[in-house]
Amino acid sequence: MPQGQATLPAQAYDWVIPRGWRHEDGTVSDGATPRRYNRSGAFEIIVTTSGDTGGTISVRAIDTTCDPNATRTTLATREETRQLPTVCIGSNGAPATIFCGDQTDYGFRADVSGSQPGGRITGYAWSVLGAGWNLTNASAATPTIIPSGTSGATITLVASYERNGFSATLRAPDAVLSYSQQLPTPVFVGSNFDLCLNQRRRYEVRPIRGSVSYRWTATPASLIPGGSATTTVPYLDVTGPNTDATASGQVRVEVSNAAFGCASNSATVNFQIGAGSAILRSSANYYGAVCPYAPVVFEVERANARGQDNYAWYVNG
Structure with missing residues (x-):
């Protein structure tokens, strides 16, 4: 610090707190007007949140020794947020595309996450925009939604949330289900389709x-x-x-x-079909004759073999 200057304690602080919050004396803030605390210890204050909104908190130290507005510090700010739960549309395997003729109840439901202690969902409002779709129990967490079988649809969900006397509206991302006039491609079950004789x-x-x-x-x-x-x-x-x-x-x-x-x-x-083909070959086929007491090699040549072969050899003569 330059010579001849001294650090003086602030005699007051101007605080701005989010709209709806209450100052120490119970005054409700409008979120914009500074509230002066005329004491040197007001570098920290105790306020009452509204429970619903967050916003910007700002403070400026004031030197009121001579002139109430003579010396002001740089404004210090911070953002205070209020976490709300999130709500999403869940289901029991609903596809992104509804195929022609499909009228399955996919068990649509409200999935809520992030609710704070003391918070609760007080109501649901479902809607379906789709020709011929049937919606019942639209105010329940698990409505009944039946596709028409002839169109896609957009499903919306709004939930009401309460906590400590505060209420908020939570909107889930829409579930957009497209439509296909063609039936899905059949998928065969399994991987081995080969067939033995009489099997x-x-x-x-x-x-x-x-x-x-x-x-x-x-x-x-x-x-x-x-x-x-x-x-x-x-x-x-x-x-x-x-x-x-x-x-x-x-x-x-x-x-x-x-x-x-x-x-x-x-x-x-x-x-x-079947176990494939088998051809018996021997060295006699190559030489055209078998000498007495000479060895003869026999061999089975297989094509399109399936599984493990077992051999039983028989010699006559």
Whole structure:
């Protein structure tokens, strides 16, 4: 500090506190007008918050020795915030896209986080903007929302929150569900679709929501059933042929919903029939003759083998 100057204690402080907060004498602040505390110890004060709003707190030290406004310090400020809970729209697996014919109750719910001690949600207000969608129990934490099956929708949620006599409105981010006129692509369950001779195997896809029919086409014709079949369940039991005349097969499924006029969709799996082929070869085939007491090498040549082979050898003569 330059010579000849001295640090003097402040005789007063001008405080500005957020709107709605109360000064030490009970005066309610307007959030802008400074409140003068005429004491040297007023570098700290005790105020009463409103419980709802935060805002800017500012203070300036005042030297009132000669002139009440002669000397002012630089304004010091800080921001005080009030944390509110957050509310979001949750569900039991609701997709981002609602497919044609889907009228599933996905169990939409209000998910609240960050509530402070003494705080509580006092009410909910749900709304659905979507042609034909059905909303019931709109003031509950878990409403019932049924899609129309013919359109997407925007779901909104507003919650009322109370704490220590303060109330606030909490708005959740909207849940925007798009719409597809085409049914989803069927997905086959499992990874091994190969079929042994006379084996019975179930070819199954994940269920498609809505009143869906499944049209199956199985080839070759030696499969049972071979050709086309229609079911209301998402699977078809197929039995392999009794010969391996055809080494491969295919099952195709097409899903449709005639009641809603949905565009169909399909999926296909290809598979092997039987255990593959086996060719017996020997050194005698190469040389054309076998000498007495000479060794002969026999070998099985496999193609399209499945799993682990076991061999049983028989020699006659």
